[in-house]
Amino acid sequence: MPAQKKHQVAIIGSGNWGSTMGKIVAENTASNPDLFHHDVRMWVFEEDIQVPDDSQHRSKYGDKEQKLTSVINNVHENVKYLPGIKLPENLIATPDIVSAVQDATILIFNLPHQFIGKTLDQIKGKHLPYTRGISCIKGVDVSDGIITLYSELIMEKLGIYCGALSGANIAPEVAAEHLCETTIGYDPPPMDLTSGDGCPKDNLIKVDEQRQAKTKPSSIQLERMPQEYAHVDAELWETLFARPYFFVHVVKDVAGVALSGALKNIIALAAGFVAGKQWGENTKAAIIRLGIQEMVLFGRTWFPRSVNERTFTEESAGIADLVASCYGGRNVRSATHAVEKGVSVGEIEETEMNGQKLQGVSTAQTVYAFLEKHEKTEDFPLFCAVNRIVEGRAKVDDMPAILNKK
Amino acid sequence: MPAQKKHQVAIIGSGNWGSTMGKIVAENTASNPDLFHHDVRMWVFEEDIQVPDDSQHRSKYGDKEQKLTSVINNVHENVKYLPGIKLPENLIATPDIVSAVQDATILIFNLPHQFIGKTLDQIKGKHLPYTRGISCIKGVDVSDGIITLYSELIMEKLGIYCGALSGANIAPEVAAEHLCETTIGYDPPPMDLTSGDGCPKDNLIKVDEQRQAKTKPSSIQLERMPQEYAHVDAELWETLFARPYFFVHVVKDVAGVALSGALKNIIALAAGFVAGKQWGENTKAAIIRLGIQEMVLFGRTWFPRSVNERTFTEESAGIADLVASCYGGRNVRSATHAVEKGVSVGEIEETEMNGQKLQGVSTAQTVYAFLEKHEKTEDFPLFCAVNRIVEGRAKVDDMPAILNKK
Known part of the structure; x- marks a missing residue:
């Protein structure tokens, strides 16, 4: 059955890697209008900035302070964190995290790990219950002898399923469109054939037995994605992330x-x-x-x-x-x-x-x-x-x- | 049963990698007198050389031409191919390939691939029938759509079992004793419990079926090593090759x-x-x-x-x-x-x-x-x-x- 509803994509974070992911994803939503809404929303932690002296946009802005979101939306360049890279016009920066996430069926988390907890608190309850996530956050959270992946933290806090993306991906090199590869780990609970993407509400996310013994059992009730949406699977992730210079391989091993x-x-x-x-x-x-x-x-x-x-x-x-x-x-x-x-x-x-x-x-x-x-x-x-x-x-x-x- | 006979080791070749292997192996035979004869013989393709101007041995030799073997045996340095590295005194250079190999139970092949054919012709019939080999020769021989490992070439030409050694081993860095690792592939035919190292004479070396279809079946009758010798196995290779700065891992996959x-x-x-x-x-x-x-x-x-x-x-x-x-x-x-x-x-x-x-x-x-x-x-x-x-x-x-x- 062809999809009747289009996925809405949002990027949470706009550093050099967030902006690079925004560029890639917005290029792909534009060229796959059957699957995705044209515009991608990128949540930007708002800052007053001065456009740098050596920016080609300096003549337009002078040395007055500007909102980072306005500069991104007007000149389509993140002059502060990813200077010199043209961003697609359908990548829309917004300082309001709720408006960024509220209609999104796909959330891409891309911010420094120290901000993730507070950001999740702001998102909680404001997102669609059946949205799916990909964490591009490097590192793992370790405390009291318990190790938690950021994708797990997102699952626990928001009650949504979340995978992970990582690879040999130095952001400015990817943004410059030099050949490279990435890996996406995505392995939602066993598929229910009547559901949109294999996450029946009554399924539990099971953490590893060995870790379970050391920590509290992590059991999350996932909301099924309505079947009007295209299935969220390896093929969809490749369509959303792969570019002629950016090869994507989807595996099941999120933890690895x-x-x-x-x-x-x-x-x-x-x-x-x-x-x-x-x-x-x-x-x-x-x-x-x-x-x-x-x-x-x-x-x-x-x-x-x-x-x-x-x-x-x-x-x-x-x-x-x-x-x-x-x-x-x-x-x-x-x-x-x-x-x-x-x-x-x-x-x-x-x-x-x-x-x-x-x-x-x-x-x-x-x-x-x-x-x-x-x-x-x-x-x-x-x-x-x-x-x-x-x-x-x-x-x-x-x-x-x-x-x-x- | 403790070994009653000691293994005699010979190195065939004395370039920078051959001399480095000679150094390592001679250090280990000296410190394992129960298993190995003290002296290691290294076959050197004899050359008349002038000791280089910047060699510390120049004052001894002046600018007269010398035999490379004499210089190695007198000053314990391969001044031409591995200058600056002290070789053990029990590494004995010889220009006579027959005297180098005739009593050896272990042959280490370490010469440029273009010389291997001619060298094997000189060795053939002069070595112990039950000797075992390790090929350190990089590359593979490909002709007429048939691919042959140098270890296989040695097996076919001499009728002895031969493994392979390779790794991230730039010779001067290994000779300078900087930390590194190597891999030895060794997988003789199935073990006969009464034999010394698992190579009963009536066993055949089987090449891969798929290659066999494209080439002549390669069947070699191997001579059993007398049981007075220590078993030639992973442990023996580690004893012979491993140093505190040179880690050895033995695997069965010679082809890989x-x-x-x-x-x-x-x-x-x-x-x-x-x-x-x-x-x-x-x-x-x-x-x-x-x-x-x-x-x-x-x-x-x-x-x-x-x-x-x-x-x-x-x-x-x-x-x-x-x-x-x-x-x-x-x-x-x-x-x-x-x-x-x-x-x-x-x-x-x-x-x-x-x-x-x-x-x-x-x-x-x-x-x-x-x-x-x-x-x-x-x-x-x-x-x-x-x-x-x-x-x-x-x-x-x-x-x-x-x-x-x-």
Whole structure:
């Protein structure tokens, strides 16, 4: 049966990655009018900005302060967070989160993790009950020995099903339309043939048994999507996200997609440490390989029912994103720099990053605390070595002995 | 039963990788006197050399011509092919291949592939009938639509069982004892409990059925190793090859180990092409991931019985060596340079490499001809795109469209 109702897409967040996703998705809704409403709404955390001196739009605005949403909607460029990239005219910025989400059947979450809790509070109860989500938020939430994916947090808070998107996707390179790939994890509860997308209301989201034992059982009643809408499945996600330069692979393993995007930052620090020692390409490649092995083991240990180890070893969210992060980006650069200068990574954060924390550092600390709590540090020598080096309790020169399983 | 006879190890070849293997193996025979004879023999293709001006041994030798073997045995350094690295005193260079191999129970083949045929002719009939081999020779032999691993060539020519060693192992970095890993593929025919290492004389080496249909059946009668020798198995290989800085993983998949070392060079050219375009880390990571997928498919297609795809996705011989080759080495550098200068890779070979061929170029051509013969080019868009770009029949800018499976 052809779809009678069109999906409305909304993007929650408008940083460089949010704006890039907005660009891609709006290009695809425009070229698939049978499936999607033309306009995509992008919620923007409103700011007063001055259009930068070197912007081509400076002559229009002068040095007066402007609302970021007005600039985006008038000149179709996010001059503050994604300068130089033309955004589609059907990507509509709005400062009002309720109006952004209220009619949306598809919500794409793309904002820094520290804002997710507050943002969900604002959305709660204002969205369609049967809407579906994709989380592009990197990282995982760990507290009290319990690990939660942001897609799970969204499911719990809003009572909607949410998948995850991650890959080797440095935002400005994707926005410049350079060839790359991404992975979407999406695996709603078992299909009910009479429902729109396989989420019958009386189904429960089951978390992994092993984690269930450590946390409260997470059971959410999902609302069925009306059958007038096109089925929300792998094919729909490909239609919405794939571009001639942006290849999309949809898998069922949401946990693997989300975990990779978090754990890779620890390994990127290790890659930087050995690069700083000038141990060469062999060593960096060994770190990457050993890192994947620990990612796989981490997934198998805490998400035994849901993780597919191929997500780590074969998908863009796994191996490709890890490789990209071990050769480019702030984590590997700062760790290299620290070793070359003979200082700690913390000192680099202070002196060269205005005290801003590296993602690899906070993830290494969080994961180490988590592993200690579960008495599993010995199974993850690389992850733990990185944290010990960051904290000054081990040296980079100790790594061969630490990693040697003989 | 403890071993009553000690294994004698010989290295066939003494380039930078052969000398590095000689160093590692001689260190391990010295520290495992129960299992191995102290001295390791290294066959050296004899050359008259002048000790280089900057060698610390120049004062001893002046500018007179010397035999390479004498220099190695006197000053324990391969001043021509691995300068600056101290070799163990129990690594004994010999120009006489027969004396090198005649008592050896373990032969390590480590020479350029173009010399392997002639060298095997010299060894044939002069070695112990029950000796076992490890091939460190990169590449595969392809002719008339038939693909042969060098380990198979050694098996056929000498009638001995031979495994393979490969990994992210740039020789000077390993020789300098920087942390890295390697993979050994070893899978002799099913074990006969009364034999020394599971190679009963009446067993046949079976090649993959699919290849068997295209080539002559390869059946070799193997001689059983006397049971006075320690069992030649994964544990023995680890004892012989592993060092505190050189981690060894033994797998059964010989074909995967050998194939990775050949196919990675094609992908390294692709990585160089996109790097030359400055498409960024995302694109290079995508090329690496798509490359592994084609390596896996190649292995599955022509070695369906023996290949384990994890060799490609999880071992040092696979993913780690591929990553190292896509970020360092001549293939990626030359391809990058060619795109930056707007010339062909062939022109770079002419003008900057004295007409020397890049391994990636010859492998891309060989594999392309092989795929054409089997009418499989469409299944390997990346491998074929590289060859078309090398031959000027496609442009790097065509890659996104070529690789897009939509």
